[in-house]
Amino acid sequence: MNLLIMGLPGAGKGTQAAKIVEAFQIAHISTGDMFRAAMANETEMGLLAKSYISKGELVPDEVTNGIVKERLAQDDIKGTGFLLDGYPRTIEQAHALDATLAELGLKLEGVINIKVDPSSLLERLSGRIIHKKTGETFHKVFNPPAGDYNEDDYYQREDDKPETVKRRLDVNIAQGEPIIEHYRAQGLVHDIEGNQAIDAVFADIEKVLTNLK
Numbered sequence: 001m002n003l004l005i006m007g008l009p010g011a012g013k014g015t016q017a018a019k020i021v022e023a024f025q026i027a028h029i030s031t032g033d034m035f036r037a038a039m040a041n042e043t044e045m046g047l048l049a050k051s052y053i054s055k056g057e058l059v060p061d062e063v064t065n066g067i068v069k070e071r072l073a074q075d076d077i078k079g080t081g082f083l084l085d086g087y088p089r090t091i092e093q094a095h096a097l098d099a100t101l102a103e104l105g106l107k108l109e110g111v112i113n114i115k116v117d118p119s120s121l122l123e124r125l126s127g128r129i130i131h132k133k134t135g136e137t138f139h140k141v142f143n144p145p146a147g148d149y150n151e152d153d154y155y156q157r158e159d160d161k162p163e164t165v166k167r168r169l170d171v172n173i174a175q176g177e178p179i180i181e182h183y184r185a186q187g188l189v190h191d192i193e194g195n196q197a198i199d200a201v202f203a204d205i206e207k208v209l210t211n212l213k
């Protein structure tokens with residue numbers, strides 16, 4: 001299956017993507033994760049990305065379109081399919097993706113749109129913790145790691161500071177709607193209620209994807 005997962009920062013894209021790729025065995029392509037890996041390795045692209053991400057701004061389209069195209073062109077994608085998480089995030093990126101998919105002979109089959117009340121997102125992002133070793137995402141209150149965990153084994157994302165989160169939300173709210181409309185016009189969008197527990201959100205997504213298969 002070739003899919004997109006969309007939603008505001010903190011909507012649960014990464015959390016649900018981890019479950020989807022495990023259940024359906026498809027490749028997870030998260031532009032945010034790719035940028036964070038490049039930032040950790042201090043590559044030229046990572047340093048450039050950092051200058052935008054730390055302020056809550058979007059990385060320029062030409063950079064982002066380039067890394068997605070490179071990843072989609074790799075051999076595994078035709079066999080496994082893909083789940084794009086956090087891309088496209090501007091209407092220009094959506095048009096670039098259309099062109100890339102046509103060029104590679106790939107077809108988009110569905111768009112999972114996680115809808116959440118923006119007022120809950122600051123709380124979700126400020127409580128997010130990520131396991132240093134595995135990269136797995138948790139939440140201090142809503143999804144704590146099992147048992148007595150050691151806080152030193154986890155880190156918080158630099159862009160989860162309240163001032164940066166506010167800018168990320170503003171940027172994403174402004175850019176998001178035309179993208180959803182672009183895919184709605186093609187009959188691809190499946191709206192998912194995101195204001196429910198993690199497993200309940202996944203149960204709704206699983207129903208949609210089982211019907212698509």
Ligand code: AP5
Pocket residue numbers: 007008009010011012013014015016031032033035052053056057058059060064085086087088089090093124125127128129137138139140142143159168194195196197198201
């Ligand atoms: P990216 O990493 O994609 O960040 P984002 O879109 O801001 O989304 P998040 O990863 O913060 O949220 P999520 O929806 O994945 O939520 P999660 O599952 O973790 O991008 C980061 C930056 O990179 C961007 O700001 C931009 O600068 C740049 N970038 C990336 N892609 C780009 C692009 N295409 N173009 C240009 N720039 C780009 O959940 C959040 C928390 O809530 C967790 O703690 C989780 O445990 C908890 N949670 C999840 N679901 C629930 C639930 N149902 N109930 C309660 N808690 C929940």
Ligand code: MG
Pocket residue numbers: 013014015032
């Ligand atoms: Mg994410």
